Amino acid sequence: QKEVEQNSGPLSVPEGAIASLNCTYSDRGSQSFFWYRQYSGKSPELIMSIYSNGDKEDGRFTAQLNKASQYVSLLIRDSQPSDSATYLCAVRMDSNYQLIWGAGTKLIIKP
């Protein structure tokens, strides 16, 4: 059974601080990793994808992948109240187009 685990939260972070979101996965064959942001009442929005070990930065967002330890994380620097949302982690094996979804972490940025 392929699984993706996330802490459901809520994770409360003060404005301006770094928010750290974590995701672990069970399938060692997983090759593609995605972070989606979902505001309440809206559909998921892709914010980061990562395919190889290490860090990938895009503006205030950094995705970190460690395949040996089977975890992927998302760092949000200089957190803003507008970052308050649920963050979904999704994982896919190369040979299977299906995404395996985590339950999501609710992030609250406090002004």
Next chain:
Amino acid sequence: SAVISQKPSRDICQRGTSLTIQCQVDSQVTMMFWYRQQPGQSLTLIATANQGSEATYESGFVIDKFPISRPNLTFSTLTVSNMSPEDSSIYLCSVEDHRGNNDEQFFGPGTRLTVL
């Protein structure tokens, strides 16, 4: 990324009726998917809509309950048949966009369904 629209955006339906949800993409895409997201829950894949052939359904979902059409590479419909209150959910269409060697999924705005 592809621009995806869904109709209707929301609906309130009576038990026992059916609702067809439309998904339109502004470019041709190979892969289209239908998901369900119940309140406070993560995403559950219902099926993959295959162009020119029958949809591929996930465990727990059947064609009689969720018939899907995919007449071309830019359009798909999902019907929720013989609805019950348990079908109240958000239904999401997604497409796979090929970027170089990487495939990423993007979502439509969703259809919020309430069954009374």
